[in-house]
Amino acid sequence: MREAAFVKQNKAKWMAFEKALDANSNMNADRLAGLYIQLTNDLSFAQTYYQDSKTLLYLNSLASQAHQKIYVNKKEKGNKLFRFFKTEFPLFFADYQKTFLYAFLIFMVAVGIGTISSLNDDSFVRLILGDSYVNMTLENIRDGNPTGVYQEDGALGMFLAITINNIRVGMICFAFGLLTSIGTSYILFSNGIMVGAFFSMFAMENVALESWSVIMLHGTIELSVIVICGAAGMVMGNAILFPGTYSRRVSFVKGAKAGIKIVLSTVPLFIIAGAIEGFVTRYAFMPAILKYTILVISASIIIGYYVIYPQYLKRQHEQLRRA
Numbered sequence: 001m002r003e004a005a006f007v008k009q010n011k012a013k014w015m016a017f018e019k020a021l022d023a024n025s026n027m028n029a030d031r032l033a034g035l036y037i038q039l040t041n042d043l044s045f046a047q048t049y050y051q052d053s054k055t056l057l058y059l060n061s062l063a064s065q066a067h068q069k070i071y072v073n074k075k076e077k078g079n080k081l082f083r084f085f086k087t088e089f090p091l092f093f094a095d096y097q098k099t100f101l102y103a104f105l106i107f108m109v110a111v112g113i114g115t116i117s118s119l120n121d122d123s124f125v126r127l128i129l130g131d132s133y134v135n136m137t138l139e140n141i142r143d144g145n146p147t148g149v150y151q152e153d154g155a156l157g158m159f160l161a162i163t164i165n166n167i168r169v170g171m172i173c174f175a176f177g178l179l180t181s182i183g184t185s186y187i188l189f190s191n192g193i194m195v196g197a198f199f200s201m202f203a204m205e206n207v208a209l210e211s212w213s214v215i216m217l218h219g220t221i222e223l224s225v226i227v228i229c230g231a232a233g234m235v236m237g238n239a240i241l242f243p244g245t246y247s248r249r250v251s252f253v254k255g256a257k258a259g260i261k262i263v264l265s266t267v268p269l270f271i272i273a274g275a276i277e278g279f280v281t282r283y284a285f286m287p288a289i290l291k292y293t294i295l296v297i298s299a300s301i302i303i304g305y306y307v308i309y310p311q312y313l314k315r316q317h318e319q320l321r322r323a
Contacts, residue, residue, distance in 0.1 A: 094310035114196020159278025170229035177233030184233030218277035220298035232262035
């Protein structure tokens with residue numbers, strides 16, 4: 001079918017649908033969902049036969065508006081916040097796990113570079129972390145307390161300061177996605193270099209295991225949150241670089257919304273990481289079994305919620321759709 005004939009055949013239906021959406025009508029959600037199915041069928045047809053056409057851009061935009069309308073009008077029971085963390089976000093994040101993997105790899109490559117550079121150049125650690133911080137840490141190591149920096153301030157004050165700082169770093173990782181995914185990749189890379197230099201400083205003083213087991217009490221979640229926010233920034237940045245069949249503006253809006261949703265999922269993690277660093281990490285000489293229990297639980301939360309659980313929900317969802 002020629003594009004002109006396709007448009008003529010369906011134009012009245014599309015315009016009526018668009019008018020209902022623009023007028024913010026109280027159309028029944030089930031009725032709207034039925035029309036939405038028809039619209040997506042037309043969209044699928046256009047994607048197959050009319051690629052790079054204005055018709056395809058128009059149908060993409062209309063389908064996006066319809067999806068939002070259905071979501072807003074749909075009456076749901078239960079606690080929305082609980083439902084967001086329990087099912088909505090994990091199912092949504094299943095489609096972005098590859099981006100999460102890329103963010104993780106960028107960060108870990110940077111950690112490796114920071115580590116190798118520090119081990120081969122004594123001045124590199126000071127260049128990255130600053131003389132005052134390195135001198136303070138070396139003094140703590142000589143005093144037999146390598147992680148003494150976490151014991152200097154009051155627990156509550158440290159918790160608040162660290163949580164705010166973690167949120168700031170996370171927001172920077174996300175916001176740099178406005179410079180496309182290259183911007184977020186730069187922030188991930190620079191933070192990874194810093195982490196590599198930081199850990200190497202303890203290794204060069206032969207207190208690696210003693211120090212890392214304390215630092216990673218909070219660092220397991222804290223560093224994971226940085227990577228997750230980096231993934232959110234890359235989602236937004238990729239939407240700018242690769243709009244696909246959408247206009248670049250529509251693609252950016254969709255990518256920004258997706259990125260914000262990912263960032264919102266990290267709010268409890270910001271608080272947990274700050275609480276551990278403020279109230280727990282200061283007890284560096286706690287029994288080893290307790291330290292490693294906290295480490296395992298922290299790693300399980302990240303891997304379970306952002307890797308395993310989303311795939312589990314996705315498989316369940318697909319089985320229900322096929323049933």
